[in-house]
Amino acid sequence: MYAKCGSLESAHKVFDEMPERNVVSWTALISGYAQFDRSKESCGMFNNMLVEGYRPNEFAYASVLSCCDREFGKQVHSHTVKTCFDCYMYVANALITMYSKNKDDTHEAWMVFEWLKSRNLVSYNSMMAAFQTSGKWEEAVKLFTLMRHESDIGFDRATLLSIFSSLLFVKDCDNSYVKASCLKYCFQLHCLAIKTWFICEIGVITSLAKAYADLNAEISNLYNLFKETSGIRDIVSWTAFITIFAEQDPEMSLSMFCKLRLEDFSPDRHTYSIVLKACAGLVTDRHTLAVHSQILKHGFGNDTVLANSLIHAYGRSGSVHESKKVFDLIVEKDLVSWNSMIKIYGLHGQPKKALECFDQMNLPPDSTTFVAVLSACSHAGMVEKGTTIFESMTKSYGIVPQLDHYACMIDILGRSGRVQDAQKLINEMPLKPDSVIWSSMLGACRKHGETKLAELSAKILQELNPNNSLSYVQMSNVHYSNGTFNEGLDIRMQMKGLGVKKDPGLSWTEIGTRVHEFGAGGVHHPQRKTIFNDLEKLVEELKGLGYVTETNLVMRDIEEEDKNRELNYHSEKLAFVFALKHGELKSTRRAIRIVKNIRICVDCHNFMKFASDLTGREIIVRDSNRFHHFKKRVCSCDDYW
Ligand code: ZN
Ligand code: ZN
Secondary structure, eight states, rough: OOOHTTTTTHHHHHHHHOSSSOOHHHHHHHHHHHTTTHHHHHHHHHHHHHHHTOOHHHHHHHHHHHHHHHHHHHHHHHHHHHHGGGSSSSHHHHHHHHTTTTTTGHHHHHHHHHHHHOOHHHHHHHHHHHHHHTTTTHHHHHEEEEHHHHHHOOOHHHHHHHHHHOOOOOOOOOOOHHHHHHHHHHHHHHHHHHTTTTTGGGHHHHHHHHHHTTTOOOOOHHHHHEEETTTTHHHHHHHHHHHHHHHHHHHHHHHHHHHHHHHHHHOOOHHHHHHHHHHTSSSSHHHHHHHHHHHTTOOOOHHHHHHHHHHHHHEEEEHHHHHHHHHHHHHOOHHHHHHHHHHHHHHOOOOOHHHHHHOOOOSSHHHHHHHHHHHHHHHTHHHHHHHHHHHHHHHHHHOOOOOHHHHHHHHHHHHHHHHHHHHHHHHHHHHHHHHHHHHHHHHHHHHOOOOOHHHHHHHHHHOOOOSSSSSHHHHHHHHHHOHHHHHHHHHHHHHTTTOOOOOOOOOEEEETTTTEEEEGGGGOOOHHHHHOOOOHHHHHHHHTTOOOOOOOGOOOOHHHHHHHHHHHTTHHHHHHHHHHHHHHGGGTSSOEEEEESOOHHHHHHHHHHHHHHHHHHOOOOSSSSSSEEEETTTTTTTTOO
């Protein structure tokens, strides 16, 4: 009785004073300790019981297994084999659960499960949990099918949660066919959850939504799922949905955050840090500012983790200045604070400040610091400095360079034209170069006209990443630049034949409180015609200043005039003319901000330089890789990106 109420000391005293003990009294105490997670005492009692010659029953085994560590658990397991208790369902379930906690023990769990003659729901759920821990989603799916077909046990909430969570591992799978079939499977599970009413449980919907999101389901379906949770949401599910949308649709994520506040939920620091992630994906820092003031109001002003998220959000949404303000106010800067600040400086093409920050660090740098510093060097073409820092990593700091560091270094060498040195580094590096490394090599070869090496890099890239369009696009561009249009065209055809799709170029700009999206060729926008006319007029004016379109980059072998036209329609140019015309008059001093999903091309870069001069406006373009601040015909990247 004492043990059940948690008065374990009293229970132990009674036990000590007992004139005669039996297996039941030992078991009561072992399970009492186990229940309250006092593993040391529970295991100790179990040992004593054996020493005193008692034979444990199934409950003693199950109790000690529920709280012991892996090593002790293995010993208990071999004991159960000797006493034949491993065939008891109750003990076997406890063994599977014990093994399910460690991702390397899935095989052991499976052995126990397979030997078991009669299984119940707990056996299946524990085994499913073991597969989930080790990321073996295919096995989890197979087991669930087996469970449905070969037994009439049914399933419960825990089963569904396990199976959804195990599907999250498909996220890292490169095979789009597998992803598509998992998505179908997820849909079937969704139907099953509706039929069995489990869909009414908030935990089930939330993990279903997470699985859908990781399997790249349509965002509208996710939104519908979110709507279904209306009225039953708690702060955990709110945060889960805000997290799901933060990357794919930051605006939606932010509007959910506003709704959460309207429904009188109090965001915690975790919710804030997620919503700041969403803010980082937006065109301007307007939203970051708003969330920042709420953070201060809620008394989280001194929270270093949130301050770090603010540095990131301000920096990514264009305000390096605000990032620095937050950084300066942090009383106890941790490694993430320093790393974030260095990274933001690099992103905005301010390598000197990044290096200054690196020199001022009062903490020993880690591997991430070096990625940030080296990428700042690479964005600025600082070859010597970059090399020195790269070498100092091992010599002065004892940090072994990883793939990320090699990628930066190869980028540094490649961009500055030292393509041979970059290739030498690839050959000498102790790690197997990944697709990031080969794509920067390919980029460098394209820039410096190294056709042969470009072909090699493209070939390796296609092997590593057959579904990625980058290698095909870059390689065909190498040919177009060289004037070998037919070869370039062949590659495009090959890419089409293999079903590899190129990411469409999109740009966004914010007018008032509305974000406008532009696709290449302007197909998306209702005011398409007017925008084209304005753009053509502007291009003529820019030509007067000396702007010449870079025709090499056009993807097709077409007439000169058409080439110009196609380039004029790149989405960032369309966004620019639109923002110029519709932005508020009083804000003409403010910068025009544009976000682009892929890297800006040479021609658009030139265009922006001349346009900043002609209009007297600062233009800030964030492409997939970095920020470009255009002012008076100069870009902060020094034409190096
Ligand atoms: Zn362009
Ligand atoms: Zn630039």
